[in-house]
Amino acid sequence: MKISYQITAAIVLAAFLFSCNREKAEEKKQGVIVSVAPLKKELVVKYIGVVRTRRTFADIQFIQDEKELDRYMAEQERSNPVVFDISPYRDSSLLKGFEKLGLIKKGEFMQARFKPQRQQKTSFIDIAKRAFPVTFYNDTVKGNVHFKIFFSKDSIDIDTGATSLQNLDYAFLDIIPGGNKELIFMDDYHIMNGDNFDLMVYEIRTN
Secondary structure, eight states, rough: OOHHHHHHHHHHHHHHHHHHHHHHHHHHHHHHHHHHHOOOOEEEEEEEEEEEEEOOOOGGOOOOOOOHHHHHHHHHHHHHEEEEETTTTHHHHHHHHHHTSEEETTTOOOOOOOOOOOOOOEEEEEETTOOEEEEEEEEEHHHEEEEEEEEETEEEEEEEEEESSSOOOEEEOOOSSSSSOOOEEEEEEEEEEEEEEEEEEEEEEOO
């Protein structure tokens, strides 16, 4: 009986030690996985909305005198585009953001104060001073202007819906309170006796 008890005790002890060693090995393994594969920070691009402005030449159809027509055209070219629509509907926060920067005043887009960038390749600098490469390009299939922002080994591609016939105009400005700059893409185009300037706002942030 004594020998049988000793054998049983030895088996139980061996099983216990094996279990402990296995748990330690699993803990060590899990610790190694965490240390070599940290959580990846993802970049998010969100379309916030648009402030649409317009410089009209509608009265041109009522002017017959050539000199008066030239004078009217010159005056309109010097005038500021007027805000006529905001999307999402009545989203005053967008308007206030542009007003805070002095880009919209009394319902007018102060175009001369908007200093756009025009290069196809640039970088977005976030609030933590990290740089993310950005490339603008024309989609040959739809003919729209896209921008692609790169992070880690991945990228996000955004179709602005703007045609490639326009000039490339954009800026990084702090429109939404918080210190992080947004991408302001200006879609400018001529339609029905007027020039439209749509200020499209994209939020770029890391999770």
